[in-house]
Amino acid sequence: MLDPQLLRSDAQACAERLRIRGIELDIDRFATLDGERKRLQVATQELQSERNKQSKLIGQKKAAGEDVSAILDAVSELGARLKQHEGELDALQAEINTFLLEIPNLPHATVPEGQTESDNEELRRWGEPPQFDFEPKDHVDLGAGLEMMSFDTAAKIAGARFSFLQGPMARLHRALIQFMLDMHTQEHGYQEVYVPYIVNSDSLFATGQLPKFAADLFELRGEEGYWLIPTAEVPVTNIVRDEILAADTLPLRFVAHTPCFRSEAGSYGKDTRGMIRQHQFEKVELVQIVHPENSYDALEALTGHAERILQALELPYRVVALCGGDLGFSAAKTYDLEVWLPGQSRYREISSCSNFEAFQARRMRARFRDSATGKPALAHTLNGSGLAVGRTLVAILENYQEADGRVRIPAALKKYMGGADTLSK
């Protein structure tokens, strides 16, 4: 949520920043709603104040044994008017709240302009795409050849956009999770957490998936307001919802491995082959809760932590800064890591690292006690994939393939694979 104060004091500036996203803010609508709110709120509070005074007086007179019937009549008439005002004010505030909840975050000043993915700005590349003296296969053919991956089996069990792995490839998939968690906890200072995979609506409002993006989520049937998590960002960031943290506890760094569930509504026909885009996939997620002054340094560090995984696995990748039009709803700035996939001869997203500034914190009242003022202040929240596990498996299969269809195991993973150095039939 944007700062309502900022919206009141400088709506023009907000609108200008949102234009980078290609979004037009309805300034007049807000001004009208807020003007009316102000009028109603002042009037309502005056009535409340009057009622409080009279009620107090009644108490005092009764205690003194005086007659109160005259005041009683006057005040009960006041009560009816008050109820009317309060009802109107509540309705108006609900309307304003809905309006505010649907405005995306303001992009940071360094966010490139542009509408689509193609306008993203490449910042750097790491590693060289491998040269093959044969025609490289994609992960689907490699998996089928090894008899360790079957989308037919997954489709029979569940449906489209699910995957089925078996044997050493299932183990490799698990090994990746262990490897990522170990690196982030042992080398990057994150605390591992285990969290619910089902969350309530409040949590989804807090991180920004609701109210606008309910269609992207799986909601449980028969249980009101229970949803499968689309990312660990939701349960992990909500750890600090409604908390006032001591300043010296910041920064908080959490890492969690969870499955992620996405309806992928609206992505029909996109990435239908293989395990690039699934209803269910595993992800190791990094989350940081930091002092506002440090959040952009933290974004660089967090992105670096995700990059370290790709480097350790010796997978070529590039880093791009998302343009305004490609930026997620809650993010002020996002770096995507894109890994090289020989099966597609292109870089594909494998991690997305964002600074949300106070956008999520304001929605969830995540605060810390500012040592300078002694007052609670909003923290900044960040998160990033470290990494998407399924896509990392895809990248390993495709980058480490041999002419005969075998796949070498990256050196960093061997100890997680019982010393094996290839996947082979």
Add this chain to the structure above:
RNA sequence: GGAGAGGUGGCUGAGUGGUCGAAAGCGGCGGUCUUGAAAACCGUUGACGGGCAACCGUCCGGGGGUUCGAAUCCCUCCCUCUCCGCCA
């Protein structure tokens, strides 16, 4: 799932339908004392919103109700604890 007991400020914990946003203790902050620290003593210390301000309003798990007035009474939902049942 059944029965019972509870949810109050950063924490523990009092609370009568009428100056209760809330006693007390702990913790925090400031001070006195001390070479310094501890102890002791004194003072101070909730959040959110509106207003230039004086100040006003809201908040005692969430929502609704009764009342001139609700932390206190009623309804409902959520959560925690104890016992029983079931179970990984």
